[in-house]
Amino acid sequence: MDIFKIDDLSFRxxxxxxxxxxxxxxxxxxxxxTVVCGPSGCGKSTLLRLLKKDLAxxxxxxxxxxxxxxxxxxxxxxxxxxxxxxxxxxxxxxIIMDDVMQEIVFGMENLGYSNMEMRKRVAELVHFFGMEELxxxxxxxxxxxxxxxxxxxxxxxxxxxxxxxxxxTSQLDPVxxxxxxxxxxxxxxxxxxxxxxxxxxxxELFAIAEHxxxxxxxxxxxxxxxxxxxxxxxxxxxxxxxxxxPSISQLYIQRTDTLEKSAIPLTVKECKQWLxxxxxxxxxxANQAPIESTSNKEKPILSVQNVYFQYxxxxxxxxxxxxxxxxxxxxxxxxxxxxxGKSTLLxACIGNLKPQRGRAYMGGKDxxxxxxxxxxxxxxxxxxxxxxxxxxxxxxxxMQEVLKRQQLPxxxxxxxxxxxxxxxxxxxxxxxxxxxxGEMQKAALACMLLGNPEILxxxxxxxxxxxxxxxxxxxxxxxxxxxxxxxxxxxxxxxxAAKHAERCAMMFDGTITTEGTPDELLKGNYFYTTSxxxxxxxxxxxxxxxxxxxxxxxxxxxxx
Numbered sequence: 001m002d003i004f005k006i007d008d009l010s011f012r013x014x015x016x017x018x019x020x021x022x023x024x025x026x027x028x029x030x031x032x033x034t035v036v037c038g039p040s041g042c043g044k045s046t047l048l049r050l051l052k053k054d055l056a057x058x059x060x061x062x063x064x065x066x067x068x069x070x071x072x073x074x075x076x077x078x079x080x081x082x083x084x085x086x087x088x089x090x091x092x093x094x095i096i097m098d099d100v101m102q103e104i105v106f107g108m109e110n111l112g113y114s115n116m117e118m119r120k121r122v123a124e125l126v127h128f129f130g131m132e133e134l135x136x137x138x139x140x141x142x143x144x145x146x147x148x149x150x151x152x153x154x155x156x157x158x159x160x161x162x163x164x165x166x167x168x169t170s171q172l173d174p175v176x177x178x179x180x181x182x183x184x185x186x187x188x189x190x191x192x193x194x195x196x197x198x199x200x201x202x203x204e205l206f207a208i209a210e211h212x213x214x215x216x217x218x219x220x221x222x223x224x225x226x227x228x229x230x231x232x233x234x235x236x237x238x239x240x241x242x243x244x245x246p247s248i249s250q251l252y253i254q255r256t257d258t259l260e261k262s263a264i265p266l267t268v269k270e271c272k273q274w275l276x277x278x279x280x281x282x283x284x285x286a287n288q289a290p291i292e293s294t295s296n297k298e299k300p301i302l303s304v305q306n307v308y309f310q311y312x313x314x315x316x317x318x319x320x321x322x323x324x325x326x327x328x329x330x331x332x333x334x335x336x337x338x339x340x341g342k343s344t345l346l347x348a349c350i351g352n353l354k355p356q357r358g359r360a361y362m363g364g365k366d367x368x369x370x371x372x373x374x375x376x377x378x379x380x381x382x383x384x385x386x387x388x389x390x391x392x393x394x395x396x397x398x399m400q401e402v403l404k405r406q407q408l409p410x411x412x413x414x415x416x417x418x419x420x421x422x423x424x425x426x427x428x429x430x431x432x433x434x435x436x437x438g439e440m441q442k443a444a445l446a447c448m449l450l451g452n453p454e455i456l457x458x459x460x461x462x463x464x465x466x467x468x469x470x471x472x473x474x475x476x477x478x479x480x481x482x483x484x485x486x487x488x489x490x491x492x493x494x495x496x497a498a499k500h501a502e503r504c505a506m507m508f509d510g511t512i513t514t515e516g517t518p519d520e521l522l523k524g525n526y527f528y529t530t531s532x533x534x535x536x537x538x539x540x541x542x543x544x545x546x547x548x549x550x551x552x553x554x555x556x557x558x559x560x
Contacts (some may be wrong), residue, residue, distance in 0.1 A: 002069075003162060003194050004028040004051060009063035010218075011046055016059075020046045022218040024063070028211070030161075033188045033195045035205050037244055038215035039466045041436055044198045047215075048164050051196065053080040078111065085155035089167040089464065091147035094154075095139045100131075103139060104154050111158070121157050129153050129183075144338035145176025152183070162194045163187065169201050170464050173337040173492045174527045181205065200466050203246050203495070203531050206230070207266040214241060231261040243467030247495070247532050247547040255554045271535040278541070300325035301486055302455060307348055307358035318344045319355065320510040328454075331477070331487045333497040335528060336507030342490040343384070345507070346457050349488070350381050362455070377406065380448035382441070382458040389444045390432040395424075398432065399447050406451045418446045422476060438469040442476070455486045462493045474500055498522055498530050498545045519545060 004027070011021040021043045028034055036044050049055045050065060053072055065072045072080070088094045097103040104126070108118045126132055129149055139147060148168055155163065165184070169177035185208045187193045199205055206212065206226040214222040214229060222229045222241065233241050234253050242250070248271040249264050256263075256274075265271040304324040310317045318341045326332045334342050347353045349360045351367035360367045362378055370378060383389065392398040399415045419425045422442040427435050432443055441461065448456070462470050470493075477500065481487055491497055497504055498518045505515035506528065514521060522529045523545055524537060532550050537543045544550035 001030045002027045003030040003032075003067065004196075005066040005069075006047075007064045007066070009047075009050070009061070009065060011043075011050065011057075011059055011061045013057065013059045019218050020059070021050075024218075024220060026213065026220065026223075028194070028196065031188070031192045031194055032210050033185070033208055034197065034211040034213065035202070035209040036196065036198045036213045036215065037200065037202060037466075038221075039240075039468055040438060040464075042215040043218040044215055045166050048086075048166055048196065048198050051162075052084050052086045052164055053077070055086060081107075081111070082158045083160055084162045084164065085158060085160035087148070087151050087155060087163070087165045087168050089170055091144060091151050091171070094151045095147060098138060100137050100139060100142070100150060101135045103150060104135075104157065107154060107158055121159075125153055125156055143176070144171050145173065145179065148172060148176070148180060149183070152180070156187070160193065162196065165195070165197045165199075167199055167464060168197070169199065171338075171460075171492075174494055176338055177201065177492075178204070178527060181208070184208075200464065202244055203248075206246050206249070214244065216240075226266055227261050227264045230264055231259075234259070240468065243471060247530070248535050250547055251532065251535070251550055254551060268531060268534040271531075272539060275535065275539050275541055299327070301328040301362065302326040302349060302488070303361045304345075304349060305358050305361065307345075307355045307360065309344060309348055309353060309355045318510055319348065322358070322510075322512055324505065324512060324515075326455075326486065326488060329481075329484055329486055331481050331500065331502045332489070333501035333504045334488070334490045334507060335492070335494065335497055335504060340507040341510040342507050343459055346381070346459055346488070346490055350379050350457055351375070352381075377451050378454050380445075380451075380453040380456045382444055382448065382456070382461060384460045384463060386437075386440045386444040387433065389447070390440075393431050394429050395419075395432055395435075395443045395446075396428045398443070399450060402447045402450050408451060414450060418449055421449075421479070422446050437464055438473070441473070445476070449480070449485075453485075455488060456480065458487065458489045460491055461489060462491060462496050470496065494522065494528055495530050495546075498533075499548070 006024050006026040009021055009024040010019050012019045024047070036047065038044055046057060049057050053075070054077065067075060095103055097106055104122060105118055108121070126135065131149065131153065134142065134146065139150065142150065169180055172180060181204055184195055184197070188195045197205065209226050212224065212226050212229045213220055222232055230245050230249050233245060246266065248268065249266065252265050252271065252274055253259060263274070265274055302325070304322055307319050307322045308317055309319040322345060334345065336342050344353065348355055349367060351370055354368050362370070367379070390398055392401055396415065400410060403410055419428060422445065424439055424442050424446065427439050427443060432440055435443060461473060465473060474496070477487060501518055503515065504518055504521045505512050506521060507513070523533055523543060530545055532547055533543065533545050536550060542553050544553065
C-alpha cells in the first residue's frame with residue numbers, strides 16, 4: 001500500500017525565477033526505508049517539508065500529495081501531527097524546553113494525553129534509548145548526538161506512522177551518526193515505521209535503504225533500489241552523480257571484469273567477500289613505503305602549550321593540558337567526538353578565548369593579545385555557520401568593510417581576483433543570506449583572504465555539503481594550500497580528512513590523545529576510519545584508506 005502518493009507536484013517559492021520542484025510523480029510504500037539525495041538546492045528539503053502539513057513552505061504549489069489514499073490537506077491537524085514526525089538537521093532548532101523530561105513530554109501534553117499514557121510511553125521509550133540518566137539534565141548540557149536522539153525520542157512518543165528526517169547526521173561525529181542510523185534501521189524493521197530520510201552522508205545508508213530517490217533541479221533523475229540506482233549511474237557514466245555512490249560500490253564497479261547488478265556490494269562484509277575471490281593484483285603490506293610524518297620538520301607557525309580552559313568556575317575543564325604544534329604550510333585536521341573540545345580548541349588558538357592556564361602562540365606572539373591589523377593579517381577563521389560572519393547587505397559591501405577594517409586600500413581589482421578564485425563573481429551584488437550554503441561559505445572565505453592571512457582555521461566546513469560541493473570545496477582548499485596557506489580544520493568527516501589532510505590529531509575528553517599522518521591515525525579503527533579501510537584491511541589486497549589509493553593498486557579491467 002502507498003502511504004504517500006505524489007502526483008504531478010510542482011512548487012515555486014515566492015519571487016523565485018525557477019521551480020523548486022517540477023512535475024514530481026513518486027510513490028512511497030508503507031513501511032519502506034527511503035533515502036532522498038541530490039545536490040544542494042535540488043528540492044529535497046522542500047519535498048520533505050511538503051509531506052509534513054504544518055511545516056509546508058510558503059509558495060505556489062500545484063499537483064497533489066495523498067497520504068494513506070486521501071489528499072493530505074483533507075486530513076485534520078491532530079492526525080497529521082501524530083502520524084507524521086519530523087526531525088530537523090540542526091537539533092538546536094527543535095529543542096524548546098529547559099529540561100530533558102519537559103522536552104520529552106511537551107508534545108503529548110499539548111495534545112492532551114493522560115498522565116497514565118504519558119508515563120507508560122516515556123518509561124518504555126526512554127529505556128529503549130538508554131537515556132534514563134539524562135532525564136533531569138538540561139538540553140544545553142547534552143552532546144550533539146544526545147540532542148538528536150532526544151528529538152527523535154520526543155517525536156516517537158507520539159507513535160508516528162511516518163518519520164521524516166532532514167540530514168539528521170550532518171552535525172554528528174562518526175560514532176553518534178552510526179548509532180542514529182542503527183536506531184533508524186531498528187525502528188523501520190522492528191516497528192514498521194516508514195522512514196523518509198534526506199541525507200548527504202550515504203556510505204552506510206545505501207545498505208539499509210529499500211528505496212533510493214536521486215534528485216536534481218527539482219526533478220527525479222534516478223529511482224529504485226540501491227543497486228538499481230548505482231547500476232544506472234555507472235551504465236550512463238554519470239560523473240555528476242558518481243560521487244553519491246558508496247566507495248565500496250565504486251571499487252567493485254571500477255575493478256570488476258563482469259558488471260553484475262546483483263553483485264554490487266553495499267556493505268563492508270559484501271565487499272570483503274568479493275575481494276576474497278579476486279586475484280592478488282596489489283602489493284603486500286610489507287612492500288609499502290614507510291609512512292613519513294611531516295611533523296617537527298620546521299619551526300612551528302602555531303604552538304599551543306599546556307592549555308587548560310573552562311567556561312565557568314563551576315563547570316569541568318573543556319580543554320585539559322593540550323599541547324600542539326603546526327608547521328608552516330601544513331594541512332592539519334582535528335577529529336573527535338561531539339563535545340570533545342575541538343571547536344573550543346580552535347577558538348583558543350585564534351585568541352577568541354583566554355585559557356585559564358597555558359597559551360597559544362603564533363610566530364612567538366600570544367594569539368589572545370593579537371589585535372587589529374596584526375590579527376587580521378595572521379589569522380582567518382571560518383565558523384561552522386558562515387551566516388554569522390556577514391553584517392553587510394551585499395557580498396561586495398562586506399569585502400569593502402573587510403578592507404577598511406584591515407586598513408587596506410579599497411582595491412576593486414583585488415576583490416575581483418579573490419571572487420574569481422572561488423568562482424562566485426555572480427554573487428558579488430547579492431545579499432549573503434540569498435546565497436546557497438556553499439556560495440555563502442565561499443563568500444566568507446573570499447572576504448577573509450583579502451588580507452593574505454598566514455593561517456586559515458575552519459570549523460566543520462563540509463557540514464551539509466553534497467558530494468559535488470564538497471569536492472569543489474576541496475579543490476579550493478588545495479589551491480590555497482599550494483599557494484602556501486597553512487590550514488587547520490576541525491571535522492567529523494573522516495573520508496574528507498583521510499583524502500586531503502597531511503596530518504591529523506584525535507581529541508577525546510578535552511585532550512589530544514594522538515596525532516600523526518592520516519595513515520597512522522585512521523587505519524585500523526572501528527569508527528574513525530573509512531569504508532575502504534574496513535573492507536581492505538585483513539585481506540590479501542593492500543590495506544588502503546581511500547578509494548583513490550585502492551584503485552591505484554589494481555589494473556583497469558574491461559567491463560563486459
